[in-house]
Amino acid sequence: MGLLEKLTGKEDTLQKLLDMKDQAARARNAYDAEAWLNRAFFLGEQWTEWHNNTIREIPRTPANDDKGIPDEENLPRPVFNKIQSYIYTAQAETLQDKPSFDVLNATNDYQSEMDQDVSKAFLDWVMEPSNIDWDKQLSVATLEALTTPSGWIKWIWDPVLGRPDAVPVPFDALYVDPFALQFKRARYAIHSMFMDAAAAEDMFPGITIDKGDIGHVDEFKTKLMRDMGSATAAQGVTINELWMKPTPKYPQGCYALFTGRKLLKIEDKLPYPHLRADGGRLPFSQLGSLERTDSMYYTSPVTALRPSQMVWNKFIAQAIQVQDAFANPKWGIPLELQMKNMPNSSPRQILRWEGPTGVKPEIIVPPNMPDFSRLLDTFEQQMMHVVAVHEVSQGQVPGRVEAAKAIELLQTSDKGRYKHLLDTIDSAVAEGGWQMLMLAREYLPDKTMIPIYSQDGGATSIKQWRKGAMEPSTRVRTVRMSGLGRTRAQREDRVTNMFINGLLPPTVAADLLELPRNTFTNPKARDANLARVENNEMAHGAPDVENLEGFPVQPNSWDDHETHLHEHNEYRKSAEFRSLPEDNKTFFAFHCDRHEKLWIMELAKQAQRAAAAQGMVPGGGPAQGGAAPTGAPPGAGGQSDGGPMFMQPQVGPGANPAHP
Numbered sequence: 001m002g003l004l005e006k007l008t009g010k011e012d013t014l015q016k017l018l019d020m021k022d023q024a025a026r027a028r029n030a031y032d033a034e035a036w037l038n039r040a041f042f043l044g045e046q047w048t049e050w051h052n053n054t055i056r057e058i059p060r061t062p063a064n065d066d067k068g069i070p071d072e073e074n075l076p077r078p079v080f081n082k083i084q085s086y087i088y089t090a091q092a093e094t095l096q097d098k099p100s101f102d103v104l105n106a107t108n109d110y111q112s113e114m115d116q117d118v119s120k121a122f123l124d125w126v127m128e129p130s131n132i133d134w135d136k137q138l139s140v141a142t143l144e145a146l147t148t149p150s151g152w153i154k155w156i157w158d159p160v161l162g163r164p165d166a167v168p169v170p171f172d173a174l175y176v177d178p179f180a181l182q183f184k185r186a187r188y189a190i191h192s193m194f195m196d197a198a199a200a201e202d203m204f205p206g207i208t209i210d211k212g213d214i215g216h217v218d219e220f221k222t223k224l225m226r227d228m229g230s231a232t233a234a235q236g237v238t239i240n241e242l243w244m245k246p247t248p249k250y251p252q253g254c255y256a257l258f259t260g261r262k263l264l265k266i267e268d269k270l271p272y273p274h275l276r277a278d279g280g281r282l283p284f285s286q287l288g289s290l291e292r293t294d295s296m297y298y299t300s301p302v303t304a305l306r307p308s309q310m311v312w313n314k315f316i317a318q319a320i321q322v323q324d325a326f327a328n329p330k331w332g333i334p335l336e337l338q339m340k341n342m343p344n345s346s347p348r349q350i351l352r353w354e355g356p357t358g359v360k361p362e363i364i365v366p367p368n369m370p371d372f373s374r375l376l377d378t379f380e381q382q383m384m385h386v387v388a389v390h391e392v393s394q395g396q397v398p399g400r401v402e403a404a405k406a407i408e409l410l411q412t413s414d415k416g417r418y419k420h421l422l423d424t425i426d427s428a429v430a431e432g433g434w435q436m437l438m439l440a441r442e443y444l445p446d447k448t449m450i451p452i453y454s455q456d457g458g459a460t461s462i463k464q465w466r467k468g469a470m471e472p473s474t475r476v477r478t479v480r481m482s483g484l485g486r487t488r489a490q491r492e493d494r495v496t497n498m499f500i501n502g503l504l505p506p507t508v509a510a511d512l513l514e515l516p517r518n519t520f521t522n523p524k525a526r527d528a529n530l531a532r533v534e535n536n537e538m539a540h541g542a543p544d545v546e547n548l549e550g551f552p553v554q555p556n557s558w559d560d561h562e563t564h565l566h567e568h569n570e571y572r573k574s575a576e577f578r579s580l581p582e583d584n585k586t587f588f589a590f591h592c593d594r595h596e597k598l599w600i601m602e603l604a605k606q607a608q609r610a611a612a613a614q615g616m617v618p619g620g621g622p623a624q625g626g627a628a629p630t631g632a633p634p635g636a637g638g639q640s641d642g643g644p645m646f647m648q649p650q651v652g653p654g655a656n657p658a659h660p
Contacts, residue, residue, distance in 0.1 A: 027178030531567035
């Protein structure tokens with residue numbers, strides 16, 4: 001039997017959908033408690049507990065003198081939030097080495113190589129802050145993965161904006177097939193979205209929200225989230241969106257929208273074709289911190305930090321009570337007296353008694369106040385060990401370590417604790433990049449022009465996206481700079497050494513160090529941008545091979561010829577250039593040859609200026625009224641072997657005047 005049956009009655013289908021969600025919710029219930037308690041502790045609400053499938057503030061016990069229960073209603077509940085600092089540090093260290101996309105073409109022909117460049121350019125463009133703002137979305141999902149059993153990213157097509165989108169999904173908003181031990185093997189997932197009724201109708205055209213569908217969320221959770229600073233709405237509609245992979249019963253998969261009382265939409269195929277191919281997939285990617293062996297969900301470091309944080313808070317509360325007791329001592333009552341009321345935790349308490357006269361009560365004054373500082377240090381060290389923050393991470397040299405070894409340890413640091421999170425991020429980036437390319441392949445117009453910008457702020461070129469250019473066999477992989485070092489100090493040290501040893505040119509070294517190279521700091525930026533524009537004009541123009549000098553794109557004497565030749569030659573190495581007509585290739589060769597000749601002329605002029613500045617003339621003798629400078633090389637002040645005073649200037653690398 002399949003997960004869903006093709007039933008004529010919508011009520012039966014709705015009930016099956018609700019049963020699927022309820023089954024997934026029951027299996028996830030234990031992880032829900034972990035997620036909510038972790039969020040509460042991370043945000044500073046640490047005197048909370050999980051009770052009756054919801055989270056609440058731990059109730060205070062009122063005083064009961066008969067049973068000796070002290071009054072807890074006014075007891076201190078301090079919070080020294082160490083967890084938040086650890087998690088924010090882990091988030092920053094995890095994201096400091098930003099992952100990027102690298103598209104692997106399916107074949108080795110010229111057209112596939114061109115499509116590979118355009119596809120990578122498209123991913124870079126769609127991830128910009130003005131579009132998806134990928135850095136922000138990944139940061140939110142990573143923080144969710146560090147505080148809850150899993151963080152999710154959803155890959156969808158936005159019909160309003162006309163582009164793919166990446167949406168972070170909270171852990172408790174996704175109900176996954178409870179029988180799957182790995183998310184990649186899950187048969188279905190139900191995305192539960194609490195939203196405004198009008199927004200739901202805009203997001204899902206064709207559905208109608210009834211007033212009966214509008215309800216309220218858990219009041220305790222809403223109050224807690226508001227107390228923690230979240231602007232959570234209490235009233236709205238919960239839209240459940242089912243995504244089910246293809247099965248023998250449903251070869252195209254299944255997609256449905258439903259509320260708690262109404263089936264809004266159901267289709268016997270998934271909306272995106274790429275989700276239906278090759279066994280099917282779900283439009284979600286999972287991020288997690290620490291793996292579990294028996295579950296698809298991960299463990300959060302906050303889960304391990306909570307017990308230590310609770311002990312820390314209770315210890316501080318007790319220290320406050322002890323300090324208050326020392327500041328407000330009790331009376332010491334002799335045994336001959338009979339107490340009418342028992343001592344409790346109230347400060348400045350007055351005790352009354354009955355007994356023989358003449359007995360004098362005394363005030364008990366402790367000799368010394370306890371020292372709690374060493375215990376606090378112990379608690380903090382235990383919490384640091386939980387998240388694997390050791391001396392090296394804090395920039396301290398461990399004991400019995402030599403200086404050279406200590407420097408190496410400080411550079412590598414304790415980054416191993418983020419391995420699982422980094423692996424899931426890499427997997428999500430690769431999977432999401434491929435899904436976004438497939439969405440663009442399915443929904444973008446036949447031809448779309450994509451501007452590509454370089455690091456110096458100039459438009460490198462205008463790429464043309466062709467509909468259907470992306471083959472499903474194309475793969476996307478994640479690229480990091482971790483080969484140069486996990487930390488910025490490591491990368492700077494390695495790149496600097498490679499630059500000093502001549503293994504990297506200055507521009508590449510600047511890019512690897514992420515140094516700004518805009519038009520204000522790079523004097524060659526204008527020439528580089530102009531050369532890229534010329535590449536585009538020469539590639540798409542129609543030059544007359546009989547009159548190449550009449551083509552509008554011609555070198556200028558004031559150009560930086562070395563920069564122009566570098567940009568033109570880099571373009572001539574591309575697959576896009578190899579696919580151009582022969583007339584355009586001929587004009588490229590003519591254009592570069594003119595640059596080389598102008599460059600030689602410019603070098604000759606520079607040599608003449610240098611000679612004139614030293615009192616020399618091009619003929620080899622001193623200028624009129626001048627004398628050869630002292631210590632001048634042979635030929636200065638007169639002809640040497642009948643040759644000129646300067647040699648033919650050498651052109652730069654790659655610039656050959658004889659090049660066609």
